[in-house]
Amino acid sequence: MRFCTGTVTAAALVLAACSTPPTQVVVQLVADPAIEAESARVAVEVVSPGGELTRRIAERGETPDHEWPFRVVIVPARADSDRFLVTAEVFDAGGASLGVQRAHAQFFRGQTRYVRLRFTDSCRDVRCQERQTCADGACASACVEPTRDPETAPSMGPCLQTRPLMDAGASDGGLPLDGAIPDGGPPAVPCPEGDLSTLDFEAPLSLPRCPGGIPCETSPTGRVERVESGSALAPPAASPCGVALLRASVFSSASRNAGYVVSEGGPHLRAWLWLPSAGAEQIEAKSDLLAIVAGDATRDLDAPRVALQIDAGRLQVVSEAASADVGEAPAGRWVCASLSVTEGEARVHVDGVEATLPVSASLAAALGEGSHTRVGIASAGAGENALVWIDQVAVSGGALPCAVP
Template identity: 25%
Template sequence: MRRGVLVLGIALASCAAPTPVTELMIVVDTDLRVPEELETIRIEMRDGQGTMREASADVAGGAPLPVTLGVVSRTTLGPIDVDVIGLRGSAEVVRRSARVEFVQDRTRALRLDLLASCRAVTCEDGQTCAASGCRPVDVGPGELLDWDGNAPRLDGSVAEDAGTEDAGAPQDAGPIDGGDEPPVDAGPMDGGPPPDCRNASECDDGVDCTTDTCESGTCVFTPAAAACDDSVPCTTDVCDPVAGCSHTPDAAACDDGNACTTDSCDAVAGCRVAPVHTACELGSYCDPTGGCTVAPTFTSIYSTIIGSRCGPCHTTAGTRAGQLDLATQTQAYLELVNVPGFCGTGNVLVIPRDATRSLLWRKLAGVDLCGDVMPRMSRQLEAAEITQVARWINGGALE
């Protein structure tokens, strides 16, 4: 038995052990530093009746990695719940969970590596942290690995076989269903000889981001995160040796240090920054590059833009276009702010704090129109003038 392999028999029925064996190998490695960050690995298992058995490996005391636990079922295929817990002293450092069923008459491996990236990560109920982020605890039969007796390290190396004299006696968990039948001893979990290979072309695992090599006649599959680079700076790119590349958006990577913006990461477009004008005091708008900034008042908007550019259609005596009277500053303010629009349905001319929904700004900018772009009888406003109108509205549309 290889050093560090713990063999546990789970008696799930009281009949004789079947042949061939129905077995699950739980394989645990870690990229945490031992013993500075991790001292003990504990594996807990519960059956459908809630009966629990556990086994521990003192990795700080010399138990080699990866830790491997063999679980044998006699007839019942489960499911069983598995928790792998990394401890430093009595403090829990990181935890991984899975709900899995045995595969009849087959030996399959379940990898539950304790990853530094999962420290302090809290997933929703029914999920667990993995290399690609939170995922369901349920593990399908297709996610289980073929067991060939070798347990590769996270770095792609394979633990050396220390011989039976270094492993000690198998750990006996006792019957998990509380019966009198002794557990099935799976014996040395060598799994037979590894598959032979002569060159790397015989070792293709179908996962694009792994480097597949043939080393000393054995296929080795090494994850390469660089092969998963999606050129989006705010995503975390990970190569899972089973599922392949994953790209997890990280909003923290988009933090612009501006308190009045909402920063998010789009998995395709990258960082997106949205101003939140209500985060600023009334009379100020949110500038994505400068933070809260004093907004222009209606006095300046009327004197520089409305009074000069909205005539003669809305400022001359007589029938004014759209029944909109902008002849004086006072009248114009009353006719614009929080007043229903004269075209379309549900439009409001000026909605304080929200220029993009205000019909006045949309008519000037030519965005999401009902009716014509304004001014209709003269050249369109300059971009800087349209921006000033937006700043006035986003600052609260103050007089």
């Protein structure tokens, strides 16, 4: 994956051919020998200051160019595209992440500059915040100034500005970028309090990677990361509770794509979700958004479960042998969604709409013996690039309806 054959255009940035114009940054991906040996695929995401995304995933060995060291050539597609954020992640054959590297960098007009991102053994399990990357086993600033010499390490540089500082106009969905809730009101359900098991993502390192324990995040063909309101990686409206939220994104895959967070318990699950309203990041493949899964939910996408599923822009509640329509999927705003299983029935609430579905005795028994909850994108079939934002996941032994008490 040198991205040197063909050109892929995004709204503000390009992963381009090797014959690109002189204004460009060449991102070189290198790795320790152990990482190289274990690696099966490399995923790269580029974000412009306005939040436009370009993403690619490549299988190692797919072509002669799909080998270490990888190279990504990034060029501006507009005259006002002066900076970018690039995130690269390496996965093994089983979908486990071998590390994440980031760089916030800028273009220099009429020049070719270089940024080197190195994947090391010491950074395998290190989780860093959005403006950070891992170096020598610890988090450090990801804001760098690209160098003229490809062999020279980059120096510290300016960071990508956050969305409220941008004069970027409306997003693809026509929503404001000022941090306001688009529908003009506060959250329709209070933020979780009391004896609930919650994932609020406020702590920078709140989610260890699987199999480090539960709760955890897992991303066989995608990425799950903590971001903050106002970031170019966040939706254009503020997080309903606090300032931090989770961004689950998946890469194009011929077999399945998944990026989700798993927690213990149930049988009641509630979360805030934001689905993109337009553009290439909409979820096209049939995918679970919320699920209560019998047994291990960290890797097994085929485990028995009940789920809130999106399919062709509509929501439905599904089990192993049945489904019930919930309605059109709300997009471009925060919505509360809940899923519960009690007394042989699955019940879902989404944005004031309720639907129910009978659950077989065998599935109810399997869920009663031990279950996990899963929130994000999980598709057992092929899919394209897609993302969903998540906030305040709550799991409880009692009902968690999406309604003000």
